[in-house]
Amino acid sequence: MMETIIKGGTLITASASYQADIGIEGGKIVQIGRDLQGSTNVYDATGKWVTPGAVDIHVHMELDLGDVVSSDTFYTGTRAGLFGGTTSVVDFIEARADESLRDAFLRRKAQADAQVVADYGLHMTLTPHDMNKLDELVGLVQDGVPTYKLYMAYGHYLDDGELLRAFQAIARVGGLAVIHAENWRAIQVLVADALHNGNTSPIWHALTRPADLEAEAVGRAIALAHHVHCPIHIFHVGCDASVRRIVAARAQGVAVTGETCPQYLFLDETAYQRPHLEGALTVCAPPLRPLADQRAMWHALEHDHLQIVSTDHAPFTRAQKQRGLDERSFTRIPGGIPSIESRFTLLYNGVRQGFFSPSRWVELCCTRPAQLAGFTNKGNLAIGYDADVVVFDPQYAQTLRLDALHEQVDWTPYEGQALFGKVEAVWLRGKHAIHDGACLLQAGEGQFVARRF
Ligand SMILES: [Zn+2]
Known part of the structure; x- marks a missing residue:
């Protein structure tokens, strides 16, 4: 029976x-x-x-940016995901400076366990203040946390030496590094220039984070990781320049994969020129790109130049986004776009438009994400x-x-x-x-x- x-x-x-x-x-x-x-x-x-149930290995529920928190809880976010066919997600752990990685893991897990209606895993974020905790990675792998988020942007970005240290440690435990690749120091110069010249509107968010500098960071991450034999996955690729770095490395046999997200497939940077709050809503990092890059992302999925589609689901409400406008600076707009519920159906429309087959759709949204993140029992009908x-x-x-x-x-x-x-x-x-x-x-x-x- x-x-x-x-x-x-x-x-x-x-x-x-x-x-x-x-x-x-x-x-x-x-x-x-x-x-x-x-x-x-x-x-x-x-x-x-x-x-198979869809697998989204890049989501941010209750993401605390210090003065704002992303608006989906583990309950509302995983529930929305379920409605959209997503049965497994991977969110993130961020340790406090004085907290062990394991304590941070247990704290975040307790926060999620009481609420989730989908199955989930957690990536461990490694910031500069975690560099003296890298011995803990052995234990984290045993706890089922074999993937590590490294930022090359924001205040807690890792410099090249710290990246190399982290890659060494991750390679040693057989883990996978997942990367936010942007050139933070260069972006800071461009942002200072823009604000100095009175350029405060949302389009300057995109203009101060140019694609060629994003690609530089992608290339640098790949080189550093490959030097110490650490496999890496590049998060939220939205521009052709970054795809080219990934393709070139893969052609050399380097262990690198890439993902894109619905926002880079369905939106483009003209969204930042909409009037008033509308122009601020779609601020995310890396930013939306010109239409040519949007088309390039579809082709990258078609030709396996990118391997998966995740969401980077990070919802902030209109009131939270309004802050940047009130403070007259695009740098004060909390970055993030919601899509956990629509991803699977949005990507099916790539099948309807003739970009790829139904099987490729399932591979991009279910099977490959599960394999890539180490969900050994998910992402397949078998x-x-x-x-x-x-x-x-x-x-x-x-x-x-x-x-x-x-x-x-x-x-x-x-x-x-x-x-x-x-x-x-x-x-x-x-x-x-x-x-x-x-x-x-x-x-x-x-x-x-x-x-x-
Ligand atoms: Zn993210």
Whole structure:
């Protein structure tokens, strides 16, 4: 007797599309085949697609920037993700200067555990004040935290020596470095010049963070990591100049991967020229780029020049964004864009537009992110994997509206976007999570996943 059978759909995996039923028991996929019998709990997916739960390895819930905190909690953010077909996420840990990495891990995990309705992992951020804590990485790997975020921007950026130290330590424990690549010192000069000349509006956020300097940082990170044999993943790539650095390194056999995000695929830098608050809403780093770069991101996904799509989901409300305008400086606008709920459907539209196949869509949003982040039981429809399953209607036509979303933020950059596809039902480890437009899971039903390579 199986707990659940999802019947009659077309299974889409990273390698194939075929008609089959899925049998679920004990939270796992236990059978895949035609005409499965033996359950009273049958979901009819006839005419629909069945995919693995989507995996988003770059999200920021309750991100504390000191004077503002991102507006989605672990509960509201993972719930919005579930509605959009995302069943696993990876968020971040930031240790205080006087706190051990392990204490910071336990503190952040406790904050998440009580709230999550999706499964989750945590990246450990390493800042300059963590350089004397690198011995702790051995223990963190045992705790299931094998990925480490290194910033080359913001006040807690690592200089080249610190980057090399961190790469050495990460390589030693068999981990993966995930990188925010920008040239912070150069950006600071350009920002000072802009403000000195009275250029305070949001477009200057983009003009002071030019693509060629972002690419310089990407290239530098790759060189330093490769020198000590540390695999790295470049977060939020939005410009062709950075893609070229990644492609060139991969052609040499360097262990580097890259991701882009919905904002670099659907928006461009003209968004910063919208009047008043509208121009400030889409401030994020690295910034949105010209339309030519947007097109280049689609081609990069098509040709595997970039390997995955994550969101960098970091919602800030209109009132929080207003701050930068009130203080008359683009540098005071909190950076971040929401998209955890729409990513999977947005990217399906790459299939509709002919950029890639349904299997590539699943590879970009589910399978590769799971592999890359060390979720060994997720991101695939195969026997023995967690029964994280999405039933998706590929024919549904919708116009995206804020009031249909569940993200805890009062704007979306995708308002009015015409889209095909809709997430119809979702299971998390065999538990029916989304049904008839409702979330059936309670806060805390998601689980921390110890990730391994
Ligand atoms: Zn981020």
